[in-house]
Amino acid sequence: MGEHLTFIASVTALLVRAVPVTLLILAVSGVCATALATGLTAMSVARSPLPRLIQRTWTFLFRGTPLILQIFMIYYGFAMVPWIRHGILWTAFRDPVFCTCLAMTCCCSAYIAEIFRGALAAVPRGEIEAGRACGMTGFMLLRRVIAPSLVRIALPSYSNEIIMMTKSTSLASTITVLDITGVAQQVIAHSYRTLEVFCAAAALYLLINAGLSALLAALERRLDVDRAVPSISVPPTLEPLS
Amino acid sequence: MTVPPPVLTATNIRKSFGDREVLAGISLEAREGEVISILGGSGSGKSTFLRCLNLLEVPDEGQIAIGDVQAPLARNRHGRLEVSDGRAAARLRMQTAMVFQGFNLWPHLTVLQNVMEAPLRVHRRDRDEVLATARSLLERVGMAGFHAAYPKRLSGGQQQRVAIARALATNPKLVLFDEPTSALDPERVREVLALMRSLAEEGRTMIVVTHEMAFARDVSGRVVHLMNGRVESSGSPAHMFGADATAAFRAFLAPAAL
Numbered sequence: 001m002g003e004h005l006t007f008i009a010s011v012t013a014l015l016v017r018a019v020p021v022t023l024l025i026l027a028v029s030g031v032c033a034t035a036l037a038t039g040l041t042a043m044s045v046a047r048s049p050l051p052r053l054i055q056r057t058w059t060f061l062f063r064g065t066p067l068i069l070q071i072f073m074i075y076y077g078f079a080m081v082p083w084i085r086h087g088i089l090w091t092a093f094r095d096p097v098f099c100t101c102l103a104m105t106c107c108c109s110a111y112i113a114e115i116f117r118g119a120l121a122a123v124p125r126g127e128i129e130a131g132r133a134c135g136m137t138g139f140m141l142l143r144r145v146i147a148p149s150l151v152r153i154a155l156p157s158y159s160n161e162i163i164m165m166t167k168s169t170s171l172a173s174t175i176t177v178l179d180i181t182g183v184a185q186q187v188i189a190h191s192y193r194t195l196e197v198f199c200a201a202a203a204l205y206l207l208i209n210a211g212l213s214a215l216l217a218a219l220e221r222r223l224d225v226d227r228a229v230p231s232i233s234v235p236p237t238l239e240p241l242s
Numbered sequence: 243m244t245v246p247p248p249v250l251t252a253t254n255i256r257k258s259f260g261d262r263e264v265l266a267g268i269s270l271e272a273r274e275g276e277v278i279s280i281l282g283g284s285g286s287g288k289s290t291f292l293r294c295l296n297l298l299e300v301p302d303e304g305q306i307a308i309g310d311v312q313a314p315l316a317r318n319r320h321g322r323l324e325v326s327d328g329r330a331a332a333r334l335r336m337q338t339a340m341v342f343q344g345f346n347l348w349p350h351l352t353v354l355q356n357v358m359e360a361p362l363r364v365h366r367r368d369r370d371e372v373l374a375t376a377r378s379l380l381e382r383v384g385m386a387g388f389h390a391a392y393p394k395r396l397s398g399g400q401q402q403r404v405a406i407a408r409a410l411a412t413n414p415k416l417v418l419f420d421e422p423t424s425a426l427d428p429e430r431v432r433e434v435l436a437l438m439r440s441l442a443e444e445g446r447t448m449i450v451v452t453h454e455m456a457f458a459r460d461v462s463g464r465v466v467h468l469m470n471g472r473v474e475s476s477g478s479p480a481h482m483f484g485a486d487a488t489a490a491f492r493a494f495l496a497p498a499a500l
Contacts, residue, residue, distance in 0.1 A: 126346035133296055134360035134412065135336035137328055144363060148350040225350055225392040 004196065011187055012200045018183040019204060025097060025169045025179065026208075029104035030162060036105060037112035044117050055113065062110040068171050070107055075099040075175045100172040108165055115161060119154035120146070152223050159216040163209050170205075180204050246274035247309075249416050249447045255294050255304035257287070257471075264290045265301070266471035272416065275445040279458035282468035283494060288451045291468065292420050295449070296338050297331050300324055308337045309415060336364060339409035343421040345401040347393035347408070353380065354389040357408045365412055372411070379407040383437055399430030406437055410446075417441070419450040435461075455495065459483050467491045 040058060043051035062070065078084045078093050092098050123146055131145040173182035184201040188194055250272040257265040264287045272278055282288045293299040295306060297313060302323055306313040313334055316326035325331045339360075347356050357376040361367045380386050383403040393401055402422060409417050419438070423431040435454060439461045442448060452458060458465050459479045466476040467490070475488045482491060 124346075126342060126344050127348055129298055130340070130342065130346035130348065132332075133298060133335060133338075133340040134408075135332045135364045136360075137332045140363060144359065145348060148348075152350065223350075225394065 007191075007193065008196050008200055011184075011191075011197050012204075014187060015180055015183055015197075015200055015204055018178055018180045019208070021097070021172075021177065021179040021182075022166075022169050022208070025100050025104065025172055025177075026166055028101045029108060029169075030165060032101070032105040033108035033112055033165075036109035037116055040109060040113035041116040041120060044113065045120065058106075059110045059114060062107045063114070067103060067107045067168055068174060070103040071100055071171055071175060074103050096172065096175040096177045099175060100169070100177060104165065104168060108161065108168075111161055112158065115154050115157045116150065118157075119150045122153050123149040155216070155220050155223065159213070159220070162212060162216065166209050166212060167205065246276075248272065248307075249274050249276075249309060250295065250449070251305075251307045252291075252295060253305045255291060255301045255306070257290055257294060257299060257301050264471050265294070267303070268468070268471070268473055270449075270466065270473075272447055272449055274415075274447055276464065277442045277446075277448045277450065277462040278464045278466060279462035280449065280451045280466045280468060281453075281455075281458055281494070282474075286468040287471040288468050289420055292418050292449065292451050295416075295418060296335050296340060297325055298340075308334050311337075332364075336360075336412065337414060338416045338418060339412060339414040340418045340420065341402070341405050341409050341422045343424050345393070345398070345405045345425070347401055347405055349393055351392075352389065353385060353391050353393070353396075353404050356393065356404060357411045360408065361412050375413075376407070376411055379410055380404070383407045384433070397430060398426045399433050402426065402430075402434045403437055406434070406441075410441075416447045416449065419448060419452065421451050421453065423452065423454055467494065469494070 040055045043055040046052055074093070075096055078099075084090060084093055127145055127149060128141065131141045136144065169179060170181035172179050173185060176182070178186065180201050184197050188197050191197070248271050250270070252268065252270045255265050255268045256263070268287075268291055270278070270291075280288045280292065290299055294301045294304075297306070297315075300315070300323060304323075305315070311334060314325060314327040314330040315323050318324050348359065351359060354376055357379060358372050361372045361375065362369060377386070377389075380389065383406055385400060385403055385407065388396065388400070388404070393404065396404065406422075422438070423434050426434060431454070435457050438448070438450070438457065442461050450457070450462065462479060464476065465479050465482040467474045467482070467488075469490055474490050475482065481487075483495075487495075
């Protein structure tokens with residue numbers, strides 16, 4: 001039993017060193033996918049049909065195909081394209097971390113854009129009309145009225161998507177990235193002790209996601225005006241209509 | 243005595259939704275300090291008409307002016323009327339305010355922030371001034387103790403009183419009320435009507451779409467009865483609720499008299 005524990009401890013120490021790689025992929029693709037999704041959402045409500053068509057096609061392609069195939073296509077597939085292979089782009093596309101981030105950005109932006117699109121449709125029309133009625137337009141209306149409601153509506157689903165993304169980063173290990181899963185498979189190749197290593201890796205993902213969940217839940221609580229208890233003091237008195 | 247200048251001039255407003263003609267050419271002029279009640283059965287077009295006045299709905303035909311500023315309506319290449327200049331439309335709306343049936347307060351802002359939002363962000367007025375105005379308005383509508391409360395925590399009547407304070411915060415030339423008491427239970431209706439009456443008494447120019455006959459009769463200076471998208475009859479309350487009332491308006495009033 002003691003031998004098990006020392007092995008798990010030493011494996012965990014190795015895996016912990018791979019945590020920054022996992023977090024890097026998550027952070028880069030999380031930020032880029034969210035930014036891209038914001039653009040896609042704007043396109044989905046554009047007046048002219050072309051941006052709407054682009055958004056729909058984007059969603060259709062990247063939501064409809066497996067992420068792992070997208071990663072393979074970018075990492076292995078683009079290496080077959082001469083002008084990428086021999087061009088300046090090769091410095092980026094030869095890097096498996098870059099390829100993972102790119103694939104995840106494309107794929108997850110499609111999902112996040114759908115979340116934002118649904119939330120946008122759910123922003124009460126009356127709130128927007130109240131903004132327009134007092135003279136708000138364009139960006140101010142978006143920033144002061146639409147966005148605050150949209151964020152609150154989207155946050156639960158968005159949190160879910162971020163948790164999913166954390167787990168998806170493990171696919172990077174299939175194209176040689178030494179993230180948590182990659183290191184775990186390396187250790188197994190040497191030690192053949194599958195269960196302990198995978199358990200230790202799983203525990204690390206659990207920890208990361210527990211942290212993220214807590215963070216996102218805190219944000220949700222912070223934005224939830226219903227929890228902020230106001231100080232209601234003086235009851236109003238008014239002359240009734242005679 | 244001189245006649246006060248018109249605050250609103252709406253001429254021959256028409257609007258159809260698909261095949262259904264909702265407004266069949268309505269004209270209305272509101273002079274400074276006037277309180278006009280618009281009455282009519284459901285589907286008579288009264289809310290649509292009100293929403294055309296601040297361009298929340300774009301009429302198919304007609305002209306609207308606030309003061310002497312024309313609403314920026316022009317025909318597009320398909321011949322349909324549309325808002326030709328969004329900024330000009332926004333400037334026009336800045337001169338008016340609207341109180342909605344469903345209150346439509348911004349849920350993520352406190353009562354005080356709701357009232358301060360338009361003068362502060364849209365009109366870019368001085369913060370201290372805006373704060374002072376907001377405080378006195380909330381005091382006025384009986385919501386002084388609720389500055390930090392969020393709208394969700396308030397009753398319907400309280401929300402509507404905050405919405406009225408929000409509407410007054412920019413000191414608009416014209417306040418549009420779209421069935422302000424229809425979503426309230428009877429005891430809350432009274433507090434909102436009392437507030438509206440006091441606004442009328444201080445000389446606010448108001449156009450009120452309402453089902454409250456007592457308000458129309460006792461508070462407004464003019465009553466307009468809409469039927470099938472037209473002005474069926476209009477006049478002073480004494481005239482409209484007196485012996486000269488048209489048969490159609492009497493028929494409209496009849497259920498209320500039971």
